Amino acid sequence: MTAKLYLRTFGCQMNEYDSARIADVLAQSDGYRLAASPEEADLIVYNTCSVREKAQEKLFTELGRARRAKRARPEVLIAVGGCVASQEGEALLARAPFVDVVFGPQTLHRLPELLARRRASARPQVDVSFPEIEKFDRLPEPRVEGAAAFVSIMEGCSKYCSFCVVPYTRGREVFRRFEDVIAEVAALAARGVKEVTLLGQNVNAWRGTIDGEPADFAALLGYVAAIDGIARVRYTTSHPREFTGRLVRAHAELEALAPHVHLPVQSGSDRVLAAMKRGYTALEYRSIVRRLRRARPGIAVTTDFIVGFPGETDADFEATLALARDCAFDGAFAFVYSPRPGTPAAELPDPTPRAEKLARLARLNALVASQARAAAEAKVGTTERVLVEGRSKKRAEELAGRTGCNRVVNFPGDPSLVGRYVEVRITGAAPHSLRGEIVAAH
Ligand code: SAM
Ligand code: F3S
Numbered sequence: 001m002t003a004k005l006y007l008r009t010f011g012c013q014m015n016e017y018d019s020a021r022i023a024d025v026l027a028q029s030d031g032y033r034l035a036a037s038p039e040e041a042d043l044i045v046y047n048t049c050s051v052r053e054k055a056q057e058k059l060f061t062e063l064g065r066a067r068r069a070k071r072a073r074p075e076v077l078i079a080v081g082g083c084v085a086s087q088e089g090e091a092l093l094a095r096a097p098f099v100d101v102v103f104g105p106q107t108l109h110r111l112p113e114l115l116a117r118r119r120a121s122a123r124p125q126v127d128v129s130f131p132e133i134e135k136f137d138r139l140p141e142p143r144v145e146g147a148a149a150f151v152s153i154m155e156g157c158s159k160y161c162s163f164c165v166v167p168y169t170r171g172r173e174v175f176r177r178f179e180d181v182i183a184e185v186a187a188l189a190a191r192g193v194k195e196v197t198l199l200g201q202n203v204n205a206w207r208g209t210i211d212g213e214p215a216d217f218a219a220l221l222g223y224v225a226a227i228d229g230i231a232r233v234r235y236t237t238s239h240p241r242e243f244t245g246r247l248v249r250a251h252a253e254l255e256a257l258a259p260h261v262h263l264p265v266q267s268g269s270d271r272v273l274a275a276m277k278r279g280y281t282a283l284e285y286r287s288i289v290r291r292l293r294r295a296r297p298g299i300a301v302t303t304d305f306i307v308g309f310p311g312e313t314d315a316d317f318e319a320t321l322a323l324a325r326d327c328a329f330d331g332a333f334a335f336v337y338s339p340r341p342g343t344p345a346a347e348l349p350d351p352t353p354r355a356e357k358l359a360r361l362a363r364l365n366a367l368v369a370s371q372a373r374a375a376a377e378a379k380v381g382t383t384e385r386v387l388v389e390g391r392s393k394k395r396a397e398e399l400a401g402r403t404g405c406n407r408v409v410n411f412p413g414d415p416s417l418v419g420r421y422v423e424v425r426i427t428g429a430a431p432h433s434l435r436g437e438i439v440a441a442h
Contacts, residue, residue: 005032006041010058011049013236014105014170015082017150017199019047021139022081022108028140029112038069041076043115048082050165052338059084060095067098077101077115081108083169086128087342093124104128105170106155109138130156130171136180141187147194147387147419153181153220154200159239161266162277162345163306163337166201173201178208178215182223189229192419195387196224198235204242218246225256231421232387234258234406240265241279243288252295259296260330260406263288264304268323269316272309276345282323289327300330300375300405307364308337308357310348317360324367330375330405332368336361369431376407376429383439384409386424388417394433409434417441 005026009019022045026032035041044066049055059080070076079101080092086104093099101114107127114125135155142149156171157164185196198221200206206217225233233256238247240263251257263285267273270281292299305320324332336357339346384403392398392410399413401422410433411424421442428435 003030003032003042004035004040006035006038006044007047008045008062009047010055011047011051011082013150013197013199014152014201015047015049017152018082018105018108020142020150022047022111024140024143025109025111027143030115038066039072041069043077043079044069045079045081045111048080048084050083050087050169050340052335053340054338056084063096063099067096070098077118079103079111079115081105081111083165086169087165089128090126093126097124100124102126102128104130106130106135109135136176142184144188144191144193146389147192148197148389149188149193149195150197150199151181151184151188152176152199153203153206157201158205159202159241159279160277162275163309163340163343165340165343168342170201173205175206175208178210178220178223181220182227185224185227185230189227192229194229194419194421195232195234196230198224198233201237202239202242203235204238204244204247216244216246217242218244218250221247221250221254221257225254230256232256232258232385232404234260236262238263240285240288245291248288248291248295251292251299258406259299259404260302261292261299262302262304265323265327266304266306267309267312267316268320269312270319272312272316272320275311275348276306276309282319286323286326298405300407301327302331302406303327303329303333305332305334305364306337307334307361308350308352308354310337310339310345310350310352312337312352312360317364321364321367324364324371328371328375329368330407331372332364334361334364334368373429373431376431376434379403379405379407379426379434380429381426383423383425384436385421386411386436387421388413388419390418391415403434407434408432409436411436411438413438 038044048059066078077100081103085102100118118125154175157166158173160167204217268282386401389401392400398410400410422438423440424436425439426436
């Protein structure tokens with residue numbers, strides 16, 4: 001009988017990517033197939049997020065369900081990976097003694113071994129170490145599902161923003177070798193992939209060696225975009241600190257580079273940016289956005305904000321609103337600051353009442369929503385190149401894909417078009433998606 005795996009993912013795209021690799025590793029080692037619920041699984045894996053307290057607490061709610069499944073069937077194994085696992089390590093076992101394996105973002109390739117050791121020893125296993133970039137050498141070739149794929153080019157982060165747990169949970173920045181990235185993209189292209197998203201916490205920090213010479217992210221993009229069969233390249237997330245002139249120019253020069261950049265700003269106040277240790281000013285950020293729009297007219301810029309960072313005053317928050325107004329973002333994620341244990345910001349005095357922070361968040365969200373609506377409405381009447389990714393989530397008889405600017409668009413069409421590029425005329429704009437009709441297929 002095939003063993004069944006219930007895999008639940010919390011958090012960012014890096015975790016989504018890691019979860020796909022976890023499923024690959026376990027399919028290869030023990031033939032695990034995905035199960036729809038913990039109740040029908042032999043192995044339950046949670047890939048967790050600790051970037052905000054809320055995300056972290058979700059794990060402990062979910063673990064209750066896993067525990068019940070294990071009570072009913074004691075042979076069920078429970079593994080917890082990702083950032084909560086990395087941060088808690090052994091301590092997680094104290095809070096949830098029924099957990100069998102605790103593994104980190106950099107040790108997911110060791111999961112089969114950890115499970116085997118758990119079975120043999122009847123003792124829980126913990127491995128949340130950071131064995132550099134070994135993970136990629138040990139992973140099976142990624143499974144290809146459809147014509148769009150993610151390719152991780154770096155792991156971890158060395159920026160140490162004062163509010164953020166990532167450098168502690170995912171380790172410091174390490175980059176994949178140029179040859180390995182190119183080989184992976186070429187292998188994906190050979191298997192029908194047309195669109196790749198280069199993935200990492202700060203992809204534009206990437207450094208490597210090309211033909212014996214030092215090379216940066218802009219150079220890497222040029223090589224990836226030139227691979228036969230790759231029609232579109234996206235990347236996420238980038239950081240304003242290393243957003244070089246060369247990278248801006250790449251957006252002007254590389255046709256295949258999608259006209260979208262997700263560039264987290266966090267705040268519009270220089271005082272807060274300095275306290276966050278972001279390493280740029282609001283003026284520098286504005287300048288990047290201006291240069292990008294000049295290099296690639298129509299490029300979509302999205303961002304992240306943190307509202308209510310310790311000591312944020314009304315004037316600081318007004319500066320954030322002003323920056324948002326000026327930059328006219330195509331979309332943004334805004335979060336109320338969540339103190340994370342072990343980060344420097346968690347030690348700062350934070351006198352602003354929560355109600356005030358929530359009021360600020362509501363104002364910022366209202367502004368961002370109106371900008372996103374305006375940007376979506378401006379698309380109506382234009383024709384967009386869209387990779388048909390599958391059936392629409394809303395109406396199964398329709399197809400869905402994303403525009404270059406990364407907006408979901410739904411349109412009527414024949415399922416045989418899945419995996420192909422089509423030209424779609426945009427006919428309508430809803431808050432989170434566009435509607436359209438196909439005018440040509442490639
Ligand atoms: N690498 C990205 C960058 O350049 O900033 C950010 C990665 S972080 C995992 C994703 C987002 O979570 C951040 O952009 C930030 O807005 C938010 N975030 C991180 N730590 C947070 C905290 N302590 N409280 C609230 N939001 C937080
Ligand atoms: Fe976190 Fe700042 Fe890195 S937000 S992921 S420490 S760039």
